[in-house]
Each structure stands twice: as C-alpha cells, then as structure tokens.
Amino acid sequence: MKRTLLLACGLLIALFQTNLSAQTNTTAADKSKTEYLNDTLMLLLPDGNKMIITGKPLKTLMVYTQADSIKELFVNDYEKAITSGTLTVDAPLIHYFVHPSGKRRLKAEVGEYADNKVDVAYEITRLNLDLPKYRYHIHDLQSEIELQVYVQNPAQLRNILSNINVTAAIKAAGKEKRPLRKIVKTEIAASNGQFKIDDIKGHTLQSIEINPMIGVTLIGNVMAPVLGMNASFGSKTKYGISSYKIGYTLSAFPIVGLTGGEMSSVAFIQSHEIRFLKNLNTASANNPFWMGVQAGMLTCKDLAAYDNAIKAGVSFNTGSSFTYSFDYIRDNNKHGVFGFTVKLDF
Secondary structure: OHHHHHHHHHHHHHHHHHHHHHHHOOOHHHHHHHOOOOOEEEEEOHHHOEEEEEOOOHHHHOOOOOHHHHHHHHHHHHHHHHHHOOOOOOOOEEEEEEOOOOOEEEEEEOHHHHHHOOOHHHHHHHHHHOOOOEEEEEEEOOOOEEEEEEEOOHHHHHHHHHOOOHHHHHHHHOOOOOOHHHEEEEEEEEEOOEEEEEEEEEOOOEEEEEEEEEEEEEEOOEEEEEEEEEEEEEEEOOOOOEEEEEEEEEEEEEEEEEEOOEEEEEEEEEEEEEEEEEEOOOOOOOOOOEEEEEEEEEEOOOOHHHOOEEEEEEEEEOOOOEEEEEEEEEOOOOOEEEEEEEEEEO
C-alpha cells in the first residue's frame, strides 16, 4: 500500500514538472496567442490608417485622458529627430517612451536589420488586423498604456495624428451599453471629426461539456479499468479562457474476486461524483492548470461494503486530456481505502 502511494506521488511530481516545462518553453507562435490578453480600442482612421490603444482593461482605458498630450509630444519629438537627421522618415518601426519623470526617448529599427527581421507573431497580427507597414508605438510608462499608430504614408504622420481627437474617440467607445466585462475589443470609426462604434468583439462566458472517458483506477492494491462520462458547466473569461468548471461524473469499474488463484466473481461498482475544478493559470490560453475537489458515493449490489460508500478526493489536470485524482473511500465497514485514478477524456 505504501509503495502504491509513493508511486502515485512520484507521478504527480512528474506532472508538475512537465507543466512547468511547458510554460517556460513557449515558442514565439504560442506567445502570440497567450501574451496579448489586454483589452483593445482600435480607431479606424481615413485611408486605412489605424490606432490601437491597449495595455489595460477597457474600464481603465475608457477614463484615460492623457492620450492627446502624449500624442502631441511624440509628433514634436519625432519631427525634431527627422530634422536633426537622427531618424529617417522611412523607418518602419519607432518606439517612443514617456517616463513619469518627464524623460522621453525615441528608438527606431532601420536599415537592413528592419528589412530582414521576421517577427512571426507580428506578421500574423498584421494580416489578421490588416495593418499598414509603418508603425509607431507610444509607451506611456506611468499609466502602462500603449498607443500604436499604423500609417500608409509616414510623410503624412503629423496630419494623420493632428486630425484625430483620441480622447473623444475613447468617450465614444464608452457609450457601448454591453457590460465591459464581456468586451475584448472595440473598433471606433472616425469620419469628419465624428466617432461611432463600428464593431465589438468578445467571447461566450459560459460553456457546457459532455465527454465520454476511459481510464485506470487503483483502489488499495486492486487495479481496474474505468469507463464513464463527464458532464460540466463552466465559466470563461472574456478572452475565451476557462476559469472554473462544475460537473458530474458517472463511472464504473469491475472488482474481480479470486479463489485459489482463479477468478470466482466479478462485481461492477458505480461511482457518482460532483466535482469543482479551478483553472489556476487564466493568464494563458495554452497552458491551463486545473485543480479541484470531488465528492460522491459508490454503489454496488454485489459488494455490501461498497454499496453507498462515501468517496472524496482531489483532481489535477495539467492541460492535457488526462485527469489525475487521489481519492479516499470510506466503506460501510468503516474502513478507509486510498485510491488513485487516471482518466482520459474524449
């Protein structure tokens, strides 16, 4: 019995290590899916130009009032750098940093480095959002909000930014009646100095899942196959990441009786469980880590000790199709038995 529990604990430690490795060895393509969970305001400007405001939840973005002053500082410093020759107009990417102390800095990627560098995540985003080539990222370090400006013609940058009142556009986005907790992205169209909501994007906040499953259970020193189904109702964040699940599991497994080394009887035990699972990693869409508890009872007409026996335990799922659970069973003879189960959901 002790050796069985040590084996189960060793397997659990290995699962934790595997999940940690998966989270620390994320590829660039994976990062494009996991790191951009901030809400977004997109301003659709004339001639295909665009501005994206991001870095905070929409509730915070809606009350941000420094956008126009930061924008004006950027245009002035940018033109000074062009005039002095420290920047060229055709630089495809420029970062502008504004520190709370008042210090400001321009950084650009130019020449062969900018032309030859391939940013896979950005190129995918650019295709999805139909973004122009030239981009200017304005970083307000005090508020942790970023203004991303995308233009077709960099020579028209001042005219493009001078003709847009960003604060007014943000206020227009705030007129959306749906709760902000459901909205990930709001698109605002600008025309003749007026703004209107062009599109709203979010995700469904609830989900229902029903899955058949198979597995293996170890009760005491008896191992048996498991067959059953899971049904669950879950809640998702507005980014489409599941946060918790409440469900019911029905499963069955055989207990074989041996007499003189030969099978003498087979009893089928049914397990009825209510479970609650919480995703401990809602910051990533690719690496969920489920942890939860379950409780229920066993029924078996052929084994009186297990008919209406109480069962309780904890479950883990590291983002794969496998769920691992440790259980404690109290039979009708008031004996306690530990169990370990591996389940594969379809």
